[in-house]
Amino acid sequence: MEGTELAGKILSTWLTLVLGLILLPSAFGVSLGISEIYMKILVKTLEWATIRIEKGVPKESVKNSASVGIIQRDESPMEKGLSGLRGRDFELSDVFYFSKKGLEAIVEDEVTQRFSSEELVSWNLLTRTNINFQYISLRLTMVWVLGVIVRYCVLLPLRVTLAFIGISLLVMGTTLVGQLPDSSLKSWLSELVHLTCCRICVRSLSGTIHYHNKQYRPQKGGICVANHTSPIDVFILTTDGCYAMVGQVQGGLMGIIQRAIVKACPHVWFERSEMKDRHLVTKRLKEHIADRKKLPILIFPEGTCINNTSVMMFKKGSFEIGGTIHPVAIKYNPQFGDAFWNSSKYNMVSYLLRVMTSWAIVCDVWYLPPMTREEGEDAAQFANRVKSAIAVQGGLTELPWDGGLKRGKVKDAFREEQQKNYSNMIVGNGSLNSESN
């Protein structure tokens, strides 16, 4: 008897604490400063750990920064690599250039490394990021053990509870709001529900987000584009403003959430069959942004999750709709927790567990000034322009490759471009050397 009473008391105190310290402040968008204290302690601990590791390890075995490539690259264009002026003839040695480039790609290529988590410069006391950091001292190991206990026994249950509450509130809240007739009250309530629940969900990940340039926050009737690292991106952005999401109708829990939130505010969900019809998709999105009262659409033009060190090709479909594009750059700090979802390695549940047992999710969000397509610029060029802006702001490298490479083979069009370049060199503008003799 006493056992269950005790358990009941603990549960109710626990829930009251959670309600008072987390849920209510989220509803009002206020912070009590508990997370800040946690973060300060965390930063101090990690700094201490870094110093200990550097003292304990001889200099040679410390890895260089992961951003420097492992081979010396000669990035000069094909003309220089083939050591010739335009219109020179084919030589037997031309094959060297291509074979060297090919073998360089085998040793190190820009794309494959983007689909695995970023390497850390110094260990952050999580087993999963331990690459070659050996045993240093007893104190460090004790701190690590303490970290494990804190993360798995204190933080994980708290976070799971919060996430559960957050999702349930979202589903229930939006279903309730959906019952109301369309009016400004409904929109206001739906925004309130969305914001509150996303804030709760972000707290469930111990998320610390810094927003920059809030004056450029996406406006109604616009399209918001951002680089994609994980499904959490959606929560990160929605904490500071409401968006209309675009996506495919899914089954299971996601489907329930989708059906609930679309009652409260007009998100755009497509059936699988509709997604293949590009005209239909474009038409529906155009209709959405034409209505000035509707929320800005949120799109991730890369189409897949990248590891947050680079930005890959933006698919031009999103840029053909027209309207104003509001770019947003999101950069996570990997020291506190890796947010990248490696979908080929982890499914959604194990990914969420990993995120919830990290220290925290810390990220910066930059809002960029709105952009529109200029005269004489086609959708692909416009997409590249926006991509560059986001890459520069977030400090990410720009890659021309398609993120879909991790699943399929590359398009022949890229190879044809190289072949065209080479042909122009050896054949010139349709005249061979022998003819000019």
Place this chain on the structure above:
Amino acid sequence: MGSRSSHAALIPDEDSLRRETGFSQASLLRLYHRFRALDTNKKGYLSRMDLQQIGALAVNPLGDRIIDSFFPDGSLQVDFPDFVRVLAHFRPADDEDAGLRDPREPEPLNSRMNKLRFAFQLYDLDRDGKISRHEMLQVLRLMVGVQVTEEQLESIAERTVQEADEDGDGAVSFLEFAKSLEKMDIEQKMSIRILK
């Protein structure tokens, strides 16, 4: 998941591999990690598919030929030692190599002759020791795609074979190939320096 040990003991026959290829221990370790990263299903060897997944290689006009050089004699798998042996051809020449080499030991994999042999076998598909006009044409076609007409390509191939062919047999042997490139700075064109 979990930790990757930095110990070179992971690599089988590390010492003999190091002597044979001339790579430093650190480079060998880097290449081993790269091999493991490319080996998507953790099979312990690489197949053609694994190499074809590399975007930058797939768009290379000679991509397929380069992949072929890892799979001689119709084999379907390449293990780590063979992988490294091919890459060793592109190791920059060390300055100490030149004078101190024991003439009884086999030539280092990254010697000038061996680099030329690597390039030669990109042309010589049937491995008969000669590059025929037909083989020259095939390589040219790979490099230009559909951009150049058959006649133009044939005249280029004809001219190149004629220039290099000394004994008049209508094909380029390895020695003729090496002779026509004797003035070329092979070292700079066919070397990849691993930084760490």
